[in-house]
Amino acid sequence: MAFDAQAERNFKVVGTRVTRPDGIDKVTGKAAYGADVSAPGMLHGRILRSPHAHARIVSIDTSAAKALTGVKAVVTGTDLAQPEDEAFADVAINCLARDKVLYDGHAVAAVAATSKAIAKQAIRLIKVNYEKLPHVTDVDEAMKPDAPVVQEGRALETVPAGMSQNVTTHCQFGHGDLEAGFAKADKIIERSFKTAATHQGYIEPQACMASLGSDGRGEVWCCTQGQYMVRANCAAALGVEESQLRITASEIGGGFGGKTSTFIEPVALALSRKAGKPVKIVMTRDEVLKATGPTISTSMDIKIGMTKDGRITAARGELRYSGGAYPNATVDMGAQAAFAAYDLEAVETVGWNAMTNRPKEIPYRAPGAPTAIYAVESVVDELCQELGLDPLDVRLMNAARKGTRSSYGPTFNEIGLVATLEAAKAHPHYTAPLGPNQGRGLSCGFWFNFGGNTCVSLNINDDGTIGVVEGNPDIGGSRASISMMAAEELGVPYDKVRTVIADTSSLGFNDITDGSRVTFAVGLATIEAARAAIKEMCRRVAKIWDIDEEAVIWEDGCAKPAGPNAGTHPPMTLAEIAAIAGKTGGPIAGHHEVNADGAGVSFGVHLCDTEVDRETGAVKILRYTVFQDAGKAVHPDYVEGQMQGGAVQGIGWALNEEYIYGEDGRLQNAGFLDYRVPVASDLPPIETVILEIPNPGHPYGVRGVGETPIVPPLAAVSNAVSRAAGVRMTELPMSPPRLLKAMTG
Amino acid sequence: MVRVKLWGSLRALADGEEWVEVEASNFKELLDALAEKYPGLKPQIKRGVSLALDGVIYREAWFTKIGPENEVILMPYMVGG
Amino acid sequence: MKTIPVETTINGDSAEFLCHADESLLDVLRDRLGLTGAKEGCGTGDCGACSVMLNGRVVCSCLVLGVEAQGAEVETIEGMANGEELHPLQRIFLEEAALQCGVCTPGILVAAKALLEKNPDPTDTELRYWLAGNLCRCTGYDKIIKAVQTAAAEMRSA
Numbered sequence: 001m002a003f004d005a006q007a008e009r010n011f012k013v014v015g016t017r018v019t020r021p022d023g024i025d026k027v028t029g030k031a032a033y034g035a036d037v038s039a040p041g042m043l044h045g046r047i048l049r050s051p052h053a054h055a056r057i058v059s060i061d062t063s064a065a066k067a068l069t070g071v072k073a074v075v076t077g078t079d080l081a082q083p084e085d086e087a088f089a090d091v092a093i094n095c096l097a098r099d100k101v102l103y104d105g106h107a108v109a110a111v112a113a114t115s116k117a118i119a120k121q122a123i124r125l126i127k128v129n130y131e132k133l134p135h136v137t138d139v140d141e142a143m144k145p146d147a148p149v150v151q152e153g154r155a156l157e158t159v160p161a162g163m164s165q166n167v168t169t170h171c172q173f174g175h176g177d178l179e180a181g182f183a184k185a186d187k188i189i190e191r192s193f194k195t196a197a198t199h200q201g202y203i204e205p206q207a208c209m210a211s212l213g214s215d216g217r218g219e220v221w222c223c224t225q226g227q228y229m230v231r232a233n234c235a236a237a238l239g240v241e242e243s244q245l246r247i248t249a250s251e252i253g254g255g256f257g258g259k260t261s262t263f264i265e266p267v268a269l270a271l272s273r274k275a276g277k278p279v280k281i282v283m284t285r286d287e288v289l290k291a292t293g294p295t296i297s298t299s300m301d302i303k304i305g306m307t308k309d310g311r312i313t314a315a316r317g318e319l320r321y322s323g324g325a326y327p328n329a330t331v332d333m334g335a336q337a338a339f340a341a342y343d344l345e346a347v348e349t350v351g352w353n354a355m356t357n358r359p360k361e362i363p364y365r366a367p368g369a370p371t372a373i374y375a376v377e378s379v380v381d382e383l384c385q386e387l388g389l390d391p392l393d394v395r396l397m398n399a400a401r402k403g404t405r406s407s408y409g410p411t412f413n414e415i416g417l418v419a420t421l422e423a424a425k426a427h428p429h430y431t432a433p434l435g436p437n438q439g440r441g442l443s444c445g446f447w448f449n450f451g452g453n454t455c456v457s458l459n460i461n462d463d464g465t466i467g468v469v470e471g472n473p474d475i476g477g478s479r480a481s482i483s484m485m486a487a488e489e490l491g492v493p494y495d496k497v498r499t500v501i502a503d504t505s506s507l508g509f510n511d512i513t514d515g516s517r518v519t520f521a522v523g524l525a526t527i528e529a530a531r532a533a534i535k536e537m538c539r540r541v542a543k544i545w546d547i548d549e550e551a552v553i554w555e556d557g558c559a560k561p562a563g564p565n566a567g568t569h570p571p572m573t574l575a576e577i578a579a580i581a582g583k584t585g586g587p588i589a590g591h592h593e594v595n596a597d598g599a600g601v602s603f604g605v606h607l608c609d610t611e612v613d614r615e616t617g618a619v620k621i622l623r624y625t626v627f628q629d630a631g632k633a634v635h636p637d638y639v640e641g642q643m644q645g646g647a648v649q650g651i652g653w654a655l656n657e658e659y660i661y662g663e664d665g666r667l668q669n670a671g672f673l674d675y676r677v678p679v680a681s682d683l684p685p686i687e688t689v690i691l692e693i694p695n696p697g698h699p700y701g702v703r704g705v706g707e708t709p710i711v712p713p714l715a716a717v718s719n720a721v722s723r724a725a726g727v728r729m730t731e732l733p734m735s736p737p738r739l740l741k742a743m744t745g
Numbered sequence: 746m747v748r749v750k751l752w753g754s755l756r757a758l759a760d761g762e763e764w765v766e767v768e769a770s771n772f773k774e775l776l777d778a779l780a781e782k783y784p785g786l787k788p789q790i791k792r793g794v795s796l797a798l799d800g801v802i803y804r805e806a807w808f809t810k811i812g813p814e815n816e817v818i819l820m821p822y823m824v825g826g
Numbered sequence: 827m828k829t830i831p832v833e834t835t836i837n838g839d840s841a842e843f844l845c846h847a848d849e850s851l852l853d854v855l856r857d858r859l860g861l862t863g864a865k866e867g868c869g870t871g872d873c874g875a876c877s878v879m880l881n882g883r884v885v886c887s888c889l890v891l892g893v894e895a896q897g898a899e900v901e902t903i904e905g906m907a908n909g910e911e912l913h914p915l916q917r918i919f920l921e922e923a924a925l926q927c928g929v930c931t932p933g934i935l936v937a938a939k940a941l942l943e944k945n946p947d948p949t950d951t952e953l954r955y956w957l958a959g960n961l962c963r964c965t966g967y968d969k970i971i972k973a974v975q976t977a978a979a980e981m982r983s984a
């Protein structure tokens with residue numbers, strides 16, 4: 001569905017700052033999140049996890065646990081099905097290991113008991129006999145031909161023969177003659193970078209309550225980014241049919257990609273099936289960090305050539321990502337995104353994924369892009385420094401624009417990068433004075449965005465109010481945005497619309513809430529559903545007036561006669577039409593089902609000022625400004641919120657967050673004390689500048705906004721720190737000891 | 746005939762070609778024709794691919810019309826957070 | 827394990843419960859009293875999602891034992907609004923979009939209210955340090971700080 005033809009649409013609701021519908025429940029403590037429900041007769045589940053990085057499971061003895069009073073069920077890997085599909089099989093094996101444990105924290109068994117305390121006691125009584133295997137947790141080590149093999153036979157056909165079996169993915173993108181390009185450069189810089197794995201860090205740990213009968217019928221309540229994804233994973237892992245599982249998404253306490261997979265729901269269902277009672281499982285923070293989705297860890301080489309006046313002549317990147325103990329394709333996304341901000345004649349990106357004995361990577365906001373773009377933007381910044389050029393002017397000179405052949409293939413349409421860079425250049429932040437030990441960094445960021453499978457059903461109630469039913473959990477105010485778009489299209493006030501999120505049995509399939517798709521795709525389907533309802537209302541009114549359907553138009557929430565033969569009927573409001581729907585043919589509703597495409601890429605630019613403490617290596621963020629093209633900001637508060645939240649997550653990635661593994665392959669910092677996410681006192685205000693360059697692929701011009709903001713901070717902070725410290729930083733996070741070491745040599 | 750650009754690592758599976766030409770009027774026909782002409786591409790097509798049509802990325806959408814005037818680029822299946 | 831009877835006051839009402847000696851106040855509130863507004867983000871005192879008032883002080887209820895509530899006054903998020911009428915902090919958090927997922931919100935509201943009762947006119951820096959024990963992963967804190975300041979100004983002029 002294309003951008004509406006009307007040249008400048010005068011929005012009435014879209015673009016305003018209305019109050020969200022779930023707000024009162026959330027400020028009064030009433031909102032029900034994953035762990036907030038219980039059921040009569042409910043049991044408490046708890047999971048036993050591997051203490052080893054890599055080991056063969058020789059035997060599991062559960063008899064003592066089973067014998068404990070209050071224990072009602074014990075399950076191990078053999079209680080789950082073995083799905084044929086590789087992706088489903090990986091999820092099942094990750095929920096409960098079968099032959100081998102692949103990382104510290106891998107689940108091996110679970111119990112359900114009448115109290116949390118008994119469940120805790122019972123898992124200690126399970127005796128697992130392990131045969132320890134050599135392990136590998138570093139991506140460069142894992143790629144060596146003689147590295148311990150995490151899983152065998154998982155390499156794709158694109159991986160050249162003779163490499164370690166840990167290497168599962170190989171990809172390559174680009175165009176042009178690199179050699180000729182580098183020959184034209186006045187200055188070439190080649191650098192290697194490393195980034196640590198980080199966690200999405202949502203404050204609400206995964207939690208679910210599940211019940212499954214011996215007839216294969218089940219119910220799950222859980223916090224997830226996609227109830228339909230949970231249904232598919234559970235059906236495959238339990239060997240039951242999807243129609244028999246009803247999954248309800250609770251309010252969700254953050255996800256950022258981390259709740260796009262399943263870890264506990266199949267286990268709770270298996271326990272419930274054995275015990276004949278509902279089972280609740282709530283993960284601890286330690287379990288969340290050890291066993292749910294961190295992002296990739298990386299090692300990267302970047303080489304860029306530039307003329308002395310700032311034109312990039314050629315660029316090459318080699319990315320080595322590890323997504324933990326299972327194959328994944330995140331490096332494909334990183335390799336495509338790496339140079340997306342630039343108009344390049346010659347560019348190549350090569351990507352590899354290698355398995356390591358770490359938890360299974362789960363997408364984290366713009367998966368793959370932040371690290372690759374960090375490395376690229378660091379080298380561009382260093383070239384600017386070496387050649388004495390202004391880093392913003394250099395980005396503008398080389399910026400991708402309409403008609404640029406992107407580094408990943410397609411030619412760009414309308415994109416907002418130049419406008420975003422110009423906004424940054426014109427902002428007072430860019431020219432504000434800096435003091436000693438202070439530095440300013442900047443970085444571009446990019447994300448593809450996409451649409452996906454979406455169903456929306458919209459009901460016109462008999463009192464003239466509107467009910468919208470959609471299937472994507474609301475992470476950051478999407479119910480408000482969806483209600484706004486329905487109100488806009490129908491011409492009714494925002495507070496006449498209520499949007500609810502359906503369980504899997506109440507609405508057709510929806511893809512997960514990911515890739516910044518909800519405002520775009522669900523919004524698009526909502527607009528279409530509203531249009532279908534409007535068409536039906538106009539048809540009914542045409543009958544009442546006894547004129548042609550085409551002679552009735554919809555304007556400001558009313559059906560009106562239009563055209564030469566329509567006559568002079570007074571307009572009928574939506575409420576009037578709704579009140580007599582029973583007499584004119586029955587209830588009125590609109591629905592729309594689509595696999596939406598045309599989401600429109602999104603660019604952002606971040607500016608960051610830092611001050612470094614030469615004695616401790618600590619970094620203070622002094623000022624931070626985010627510029628981003630939102631296409632059309634449906635609810636500006638929540639667009640700003642996405643920009644600010646993403647920026648701060650990126651600042652955490654740049655400065656402190658990191659998975660630290662010991663020699664023994666065990667995670668050493670599985671808690672918020674040592675895995676340090678940014679706190680309020682670490683940060684200045686995060687200023688935001690929203691640009692609106694309409695996306696031609698959406699009727700209101702909307703682009704996804706949620707992913708791009710996490711991309712630029714890594715390099716923006718690193719460039720600022722490198723300039724403040726007078727030494728180029730090439731490893732994340734730039735924790736105080738690491739920075740101190742770099743400064744003192 | 747439509748011209749399709751393959752990304753680098755697929756080229757080895759398609760006689761080393763960067764641009765390949767096949768007879769197709771929509772994405773489904775394009776994917777079928779590619780799989781037939783270059784059987785080495787079958788596993789990747791089965792895993793999933795995205796297609797960029799004149800700069801707009803489509804994740805599936807078999808029946809999207811394409812013609813010789815379009816820019817068609819094969820891309821890996823996109824995932825997000 | 828034996829349970830221990832505890833008599834306490836929660837949000838102004840007297841309450842009695844039985845709990846185990848090692849049970850946290852957070853578990854008691856959530857599992858035994860059905861007050862699920864306080865959340866468990868970590869269970870180790872590092873996230874502040876479980877913040878409640880105990881005898882006028884903000885505490886991480888995951889680090890307090892249920893039995894310590896004996897004879898004490900406990901205030902939770904459930905007691906912050908006066909019937910239909912939201913506390914200014916609650917209302918302004920909504921108006922200024924200071925929450926996204928909202929899971930940190932109960933703890934942040936409890937902590938912010940405690941600060942404003944002691945210091946009705948905090949600087950941004952004081953506020954940021956006061957809230958440093960309350961993690962929010964969604965908002966980047968910017969709108970939270972602004973909303974607390976708006977509420978503080980309104981409460982001062984009331």
Ligand code: FES
Pocket residue numbers: 865866867868869870871872873874875876877886887888889
């Ligand atoms: S749950 Fe108490 S501080 Fe995190």
Ligand code: FES
Pocket residue numbers: 203253254924925926927928929930931961962963964965
């Ligand atoms: S709003 Fe989600 S953690 Fe604060």
